[in-house]
Amino acid sequence: MSGKNSGGAGLKKRHRVLKGVLITLAVIVILIAAAAAYVILNLNSVVKTAIERYGSEATQTAVRVEKVDLKLLKGFCGIGGLTVANPPGFGMEHCFSLGEVRADLDLASLAGDAVRIEEITVRSLKVFIEVNKDNRNNLNELRKNLPEPAAETAGAEADPDTAAAGRAPRLRIDHILFEGGNISALIVPLKDKTYSLDMPTIELKNLQGTPDQITSQIIRKLSKQAEAELKKQGIDYLQEKYGDQAEKKVKKEAKKLEKELKERLKL
Numbered sequence: 716m717s718g719k720n721s722g723g724a725g726l727k728k729r730h731r732v733l734k735g736v737l738i739t740l741a742v743i744v745i746l747i748a749a750a751a752a753y754v755i756l757n758l759n760s761v762v763k764t765a766i767e768r769y770g771s772e773a774t775q776t777a778v779r780v781e782k783v784d785l786k787l788l789k790g791f792c793g794i795g796g797l798t799v800a801n802p803p804g805f806g807m808e809h810c811f812s813l814g815e816v817r818a819d820l821d822l823a824s825l826a827g828d829a830v831r832i833e834e835i836t837v838r839s840l841k842v843f844i845e846v847n848k849d850n851r852n853n854l855n856e857l858r859k860n861l862p863e864p865a866a867e868t869a870g871a872e873a874d875p876d877t878a879a880a881g882r883a884p885r886l887r888i889d890h891i892l893f894e895g896g897n898i899s900a901l902i903v904p905l906k907d908k909t910y911s912l913d914m915p916t917i918e919l920k921n922l923q924g925t926p927d928q929i930t931s932q933i934i935r936k937l938s939k940q941a942e943a944e945l946k947k948q949g950i951d952y953l954q955e956k957y958g959d960q961a962e963k964k965v966k967k968e969a970k971k972l973e974k975e976l977k978e979r980l981k982l
Contacts, residue, residue: 759783762792765926773927774934775860776800776810790820799934802856807845807901810857811937814839829885829923840896840914842941848903854938861931886922886929893917898941912944 763783770778781796794816798809815838824831845853896914901907917940922929 758785758787769926770930773861773930774799774857776802790822792818792820801853804851805845805847805853807843809843810853812841813837829887831887833889835888835891837893838895840893842898842914842937844898844900844941846902846904850904854942858935858938861934862927885925888922891919898944900945912948
């Protein structure tokens, strides 16, 4: 009789242990499901935060995004109202404003070492060029803040554990198209003279690197293209500011040489 009782007690004990294990597993599954649901429901916020973080780190100015529309199952991401603030010392609020960005993602790449973006289309790009009273160009100052594009291929070795802990995600972008852009320029030394020009369509291909390196490559290309457009239209603020002075100096030197030549001929 006592054997039956002890056997029954042991069975009940095992039953309680098994029940406890199952309850624990159920709680873990629920927590994991809740965490996954939270991430999925807040992916837009996650992407928005990442863009602002890595963009601000690369430019050392404030990068802000108004909205993100990520449709992960469709491999689509839309971004609206992306802005890059001016460096200190300039009156205009922004260097760049991107009205609408549409990106097509390669979903299979999300499980790999680098996220592949097949196509990015940017519409309503606005580039703001400002030359302040000290003759400093805001785009030039912004470029000074950017990491070198070649940094991604540097041969320096880092500690594997440290590198793994702080490693930024890597990106591969097949093609970027900028269309419908505009350039606004403010030249303070020329009595706050302003210009407005159309930005030509710009294409970039096969970009690779960390987010800040990609940001650097894109901003360098856009800023240099915008400055080139100003010069192409015959707008060179330094020439306009100092052109008359240079011309007067040349005439003065010519008269001086003419006078010296006449005096020598008299001899």
